Amino acid sequence: MNGSAFTRRGSWTVAAAVSAISLASLLSETALGKPQFRREFFTAYPQAVGTRLDLRLDASQHCGVCHYDFNGGGPRNPYGIAVEGTNKSAAAILALGGLDSDGDGYSSDTEILNPGGVYSNTPTFPGLTIANVNQTSHIPLSELMDYLTPLVDLDTQPPQVEVTYPDGGQSLASSSLQTITWIATDDSGVVAAIDVFVTFDEGVSFDPLALGMSNTGSLTWFVQNRPTGVARIRVEALDAAGNLGADEGGDFAIYSSATGRVPTTLRDFDMPGSQPLDVLPLNDPAACRSCHGDYNALVEPHFNWRGSLMANASIDPLFRAALDVANADAPESGDLCLRCHLSAGWLGGRSTPTNGAAMLASDGTGVNCDLCHRMLDPIYEPGVSPPGDQAILDELRDVPTTFTSGQFVVDPLGTRRGPFSDALPVHSIIPSPFHREAALCGTCHDVSNPVFVRNQDGTYSPNTFDQPAAAFGSHQIGAVERTYSEWLLSAFNSPQGIYAPEFGGNKLFVSTCQDCHMRDVTGKGCNDPAAITRNDLPLHDMTGGSVWLPGVLDQIDPNVDVAALQAGAARASYMLQHAADVHLTQLRDRLRVKVTNKSGHKLPTGYPEGRRMWINVKFLDAGANLLAESGAYDFDTAELLHDPQIKVYEAMPVIGENIAAVVGLPAGTEFHFVLNNAVLKDNRIPPLGFTNAAFDAVGAAPVGTSYEDGQNYDVTHYRIPAGAVQATVTLYYQSTSREFVEFLRDNGIPGGAGDALYQLWLNNGKCPPEEMTVAPLPLSAIVDHGSEDAVTAESVRRLP
Numbered sequence: 001m002n003g004s005a006f007t008r009r010g011s012w013t014v015a016a017a018v019s020a021i022s023l024a025s026l027l028s029e030t031a032l033g034k035p036q037f038r039r040e041f042f043t044a045y046p047q048a049v050g051t052r053l054d055l056r057l058d059a060s061q062h063c064g065v066c067h068y069d070f071n072g073g074g075p076r077n078p079y080g081i082a083v084e085g086t087n088k089s090a091a092a093i094l095a096l097g098g099l100d101s102d103g104d105g106y107s108s109d110t111e112i113l114n115p116g117g118v119y120s121n122t123p124t125f126p127g128l129t130i131a132n133v134n135q136t137s138h139i140p141l142s143e144l145m146d147y148l149t150p151l152v153d154l155d156t157q158p159p160q161v162e163v164t165y166p167d168g169g170q171s172l173a174s175s176s177l178q179t180i181t182w183i184a185t186d187d188s189g190v191v192a193a194i195d196v197f198v199t200f201d202e203g204v205s206f207d208p209l210a211l212g213m214s215n216t217g218s219l220t221w222f223v224q225n226r227p228t229g230v231a232r233i234r235v236e237a238l239d240a241a242g243n244l245g246a247d248e249g250g251d252f253a254i255y256s257s258a259t260g261r262v263p264t265t266l267r268d269f270d271m272p273g274s275q276p277l278d279v280l281p282l283n284d285p286a287a288c289r290s291c292h293g294d295y296n297a298l299v300e301p302h303f304n305w306r307g308s309l310m311a312n313a314s315i316d317p318l319f320r321a322a323l324d325v326a327n328a329d330a331p332e333s334g335d336l337c338l339r340c341h342l343s344a345g346w347l348g349g350r351s352t353p354t355n356g357a358a359m360l361a362s363d364g365t366g367v368n369c370d371l372c373h374r375m376l377d378p379i380y381e382p383g384v385s386p387p388g389d390q391a392i393l394d395e396l397r398d399v400p401t402t403f404t405s406g407q408f409v410v411d412p413l414g415t416r417r418g419p420f421s422d423a424l425p426v427h428s429i430i431p432s433p434f435h436r437e438a439a440l441c442g443t444c445h446d447v448s449n450p451v452f453v454r455n456q457d458g459t460y461s462p463n464t465f466d467q468p469a470a471a472f473g474s475h476q477i478g479a480v481e482r483t484y485s486e487w488l489l490s491a492f493n494s495p496q497g498i499y500a501p502e503f504g505g506n507k508l509f510v511s512t513c514q515d516c517h518m519r520d521v522t523g524k525g526c527n528d529p530a531a532i533t534r535n536d537l538p539l540h541d542m543t544g545g546s547v548w549l550p551g552v553l554d555q556i557d558p559n560v561d562v563a564a565l566q567a568g569a570a571r572a573s574y575m576l577q578h579a580a581d582v583h584l585t586q587l588r589d590r591l592r593v594k595v596t597n598k599s600g601h602k603l604p605t606g607y608p609e610g611r612r613m614w615i616n617v618k619f620l621d622a623g624a625n626l627l628a629e630s631g632a633y634d635f636d637t638a639e640l641l642h643d644p645q646i647k648v649y650e651a652m653p654v655i656g657e658n659i660a661a662v663v664g665l666p667a668g669t670e671f672h673f674v675l676n677n678a679v680l681k682d683n684r685i686p687p688l689g690f691t692n693a694a695f696d697a698v699g700a701a702p703v704g705t706s707y708e709d710g711q712n713y714d715v716t717h718y719r720i721p722a723g724a725v726q727a728t729v730t731l732y733y734q735s736t737s738r739e740f741v742e743f744l745r746d747n748g749i750p751g752g753a754g755d756a757l758y759q760l761w762l763n764n765g766k767c768p769p770e771e772m773t774v775a776p777l778p779l780s781a782i783v784d785h786g787s788e789d790a791v792t793a794e795s796v797r798r799l800p
Contacts, residue, residue: 082099
């Protein structure tokens with residue numbers, strides 16, 4: 001990414017970040033809340049300080065003595081349950097010394113103190129055994145296996161493993177269900193954990209299929225669409241002493257059985273960043289609720305997040321319908337969508353098949369707390385980035401160099417991050433300048449299609465199929481959404497920002513995505529009475545422009561929070577009502593309508609298909625009768641009537657002439673987003689500070705219209721009919737058009753998500769447009785149009 005147009009921030013934000021991190025550097029990277037519990041335990045057992053009961057391998061503290069989740073919170077292990085039943089003092093903890101909480105035959109004192117010094121691996125965890133260690137999270141099992149049960153002599157013999165299927169010579173169809181089998185035994189009689197891997201490149205790299213599973217001897221595998229003749233399965237077995245044994249089967253072939261308009265495979269959608277099963281699982285947001293919810297709905301993170309479309313991204317019916325069409329058009333393209341919409345399942349290795357069929361119910365948490373709060377900056381900056389981040393980046397197979405398309409890097413051990421260096425939660429934290437930057441939001445809000453490469457003339461051509469893209473920047477591959485780039489290249493991305501108290505809450509000037517979409521409020525970030533009351537608490541509402549969808553989600557999932565969604569819809573309505581100014585002027589027999597974009601990106605922005613904004617103009621006579629109308633909308637049929645003067649602000653991505661023959665669809669066909677490689681129209685209003693050259697460089701230039709550099713407004717003129725004394729102009733926004741809903745119905749799987757979306761739309765008002773601004777203007781009398789200027793039915797839609 002060369003050139004300032006493609007960096008995510010200027011030097012001003014780096015300077016601010018250095019200031020923020022300098023304080024953090026004085027603190028431990030892992031500050032644990034409720035320290036009295038830990039303090040009392042280690043007061044009772046000072047011999048355990050500095051051991052595995054105290055520290056992970058990376059020297060960070062943890063809560064794993066009592067909790068299955070080593071970051072704290074959630075269910076307690078058997079020893080933690082015993083401690084919970086006391087007053088949690090050091091004396092009470094010592095009184096539990098004779099208890100064998102985990103049932104492994106050794107008392108707590110024996111596991112922790114090693115009386116007589118006969119055991120070689122103590123202290124061991126008094127609440128963990130081989131039977132329950134798989135319930136732990138936020139620590140690799142390999143760090144625990146030597147510290148479960150006291151041992152006199154450590155076992156040094158590894159398990160014996162044999163892969164029995166596929167063991168070589170097979171030819172497997174992609175998308176077929178296969179049963180991987182193995183035999184694993186150990187001299188001790190206990191195989192504690194099994195990891196299963198696959199290689200598609202003759203052992204150059206191995207991808208995990210399952211980690212930390214029980215020794216069941218089999219694993220059901222949905223064969224990925226990665227054609228090869230040298231695939232191979234590897235099974236690793238870990239015994240109770242932490243010894244590792246492994247075996248690899250022989251080479252077998254995988255062939256693609258997918259059908260679609262283009263012959264894409266998963267390789268076409270491979271991108272840098274954290275990969276499936278690279279990191280410990282994302283926490284369920286319910287675990288965050290115990291501290292960050294149910295205390296003040298006006299400011300608390302959990303309630304406001306539940307009312308956002310981020311929280312409900314996995315059940316969004318439009319996403320589900322578009323996913324079906326994308327997979328049918330370009331096999332495996334759904335992987336691109338699942339990255340953000342079902343990130344817990346994607347990171348958990350459940351993104352194949354790419355229609356989401358392998359996802360668990362627990363994966364339906366949308367863009368959840370852990371995803372955002374475990375993300376780290378993929379571009380390491382010495383003195384700014386947390387020091388440990390470089391080691392995490394060094395472990396990645398491919399490090400992102402840009403912020404787009406779900407190329408997130410997630411903390412592998414689950415340590416959470418946030419913008420405040422003085423927070424003391426119950427889990428470990430790392431103060432993170434990245435969480436104050438719009439670049440974090442750009443990770444999912446600059447969407448690019450890696451199947452297409454941008455040519456020097458600005459057109460897009462397909463990459464070689466069954467191969468990953470050569471580069472992944474927003475200026476290098478296919479444009480789908482450019483919200484982050486639009487902001488990046490606007491006047492909002494500046495040290496001062498833009499004066500907009502209507503968006504910023506307690507902040508008068510706004511500059512980043514967070515400033516508007518997580519506006520500053522006054523309150524506490526958690527329910528601890530000792531928590532700091534902040535005037536810059538980010539409201540976790542992530543409000544956008546969707547008012548209709550939150551009102552129907554309870555018909556899809558009865559477990560949604562209706563009250564939170566109603567509050568979210570109200571905030572979306574507020575955002576729309578403040579996103580634009582409409583100014584009316586009469587110029588003799590013309591009405592001049594000026595629409596000014598007040599947002600930090602195009603208006604409208606985001607996913608372009610079916611999303612639009614338009615001007616409705618009504619001319620009334622002295623009796624308040626409607627003389628003429630432009631931009632009329634029929635609320636019964638959900639049809640926007642296209643008269644000659646109508647102004648609709650929208651983007652229309654289409655299939656370009658250079659690929660029409662390849663995909664088997666006419667050039668100019670709309671709505672096939674994963675196949676679109678051209679833009680027929682994009683007259684959306686740019687943000688303040690827009691320049692044509694910069695927007696063109698990232699694939700976001702206006703098409704079919706022109707805006708001068710710096711212009712963040714549009715002007716339209718309408719003829720005023722004779723007898724009109726009043727003009728009323730309404731700016732409408734609609735998140736989903738009838739045409740798009742019908743397309744998804746007609747091009748999806750029969751009886752599938754497209755039909756479900758259509759019925760939901762049909763039965764719930766058909767996603768009516770929202771009034772953004774209503775502007776009236778009294779009109780002066782028009783003396784005489786003359787024949788040339790006469791208002792006709794062709795120029796403005798008349799009503800009888």
